[in-house]
Amino acid sequence: QALAKLLPDLSASFPIPIALVQHMPPKFTASLAQSLDRKCALTVSEAKDGDRMTKGHVLVAPGGRHMKLTKDGFGVNVTLTDDPPEQACRPAVSHLFWSAAEIYGGNVLAVILTGMGEDGLEGGRELLKRGAQLIAQDRPTCTVWGMPKRVAEEGVACATYPLDDLAGLLTEVCKR
Numbered sequence: 001q002a003l004a005k006l007l008p009d010l011s012a013s014f015p016i017p018i019a020l021v022q023h024m025p026p027k028f029t030a031s032l033a034q035s036l037d038r039k040c041a042l043t044v045s046e047a048k049d050g051d052r053m054t055k056g057h058v059l060v061a062p063g064g065r066h067m068k069l070t071k072d073g074f075g076v077n078v079t080l081t082d083d084p085p086e087q088a089c090r091p092a093v094s095h096l097f098w099s100a101a102e103i104y105g106g107n108v109l110a111v112i113l114t115g116m117g118e119d120g121l122e123g124g125r126e127l128l129k130r131g132a133q134l135i136a137q138d139r140p141t142c143t144v145w146g147m148p149k150r151v152a153e154e155g156v157a158c159a160t161y162p163l164d165d166l167a168g169l170l171t172e173v174c175k176r
Contacts, residue, residue, distance in 0.1 A: 002113040002137065002163055003036060007058060009167030012041035015174045016109070017053040019067060019078070019100070021093045023115065026064040033060040051078040061091035068099040076103055087119040093147070097123025106131025109173055111166065112157065114142035118150040128156050133173065136160045 003022065022032060030046045036058070037044035045051075047059040047067055053076040061067035065080040086092035093112070097120065100108045108127055112120050114137055124134045136148035136157040141164070151157040161169055 001143065002141075003032075004039060005163055006113070006166050007036055007042065007044065008039045010040070010042055010171065012056060014042060014171065015055060017055055017076075018042070018058040019047075019053065019061070019069065019096055020058055021061045021067060021091045021096050023089050023091070023119070024063045026062065029060050029063040033058075036060075047078045047080065049078065049080045053077070061096065064090055066091050066095040068095060069103050070099070071103050086122075087117055089117070089119045092123075093120035094123030097127050101126040101130045101132065104132070108132035109170065110134040111170070112136045112148050112151050113163075114144050115147040116144050117146055120147050121150045121154060121156060124151050124156040125154075133158050135166070135169065137166070138162050 022029060024032060033044050033046040042056055042058050044058040046062050051059055059078055066083050068079045068081055070077050070079045086094050097110060110127055110132060127134055134151060134157050136152050138160040139145045141162045142148055148160065152160050
């Protein structure tokens with residue numbers, strides 16, 4: 001529900017690519033991507049090995065696979081792996097964050113939305129160490145105040161915001 005609220009509020013001219021990890025089993029993420037694509041100005045699709053990260057495109061990690069970013073002479077690509085689960089999750093947010101930190105350094109804007117557990121905390125620490133910004137959904141607008149709580153309490157998130165404010169905030173930060 002949080003994704004169905006946030007992503008449609010982003011315009012087609014959103015200036016950066018989006019890599020998205022949702023804790024879902026195989027086969028469900030393709031349906032999620034299709035549903036979001038129908039609601040969004042951005043193109044949303046389930047990630048495939050070798051997909052390029054491009055402006056205006058949201059790539060959703062497929063259920064049961066980690067999504068990692070890799071770089072070649074032409075740009076940044078998606079690599080899907082069957083590496084062991086992290087925090088009992090595959091796909092895992094931290095797995096994506098570690099690879100994003102390696103490629104982009106501090107030029108990452110990360111968001112943790114409602115969810116159980118603490119996936120994203122360790123990868124978020126790496127992003128923070130490299131100078132990136134991580135924003136968390138605030139407690140009152142979360143269905144489950146688990147993942148956002150952990151990054152907020154540990155000082156990994158630079159701020160928490162209501163879900164309704166995130167699209168405007170992300171757009172403003174990206175303009176800068």
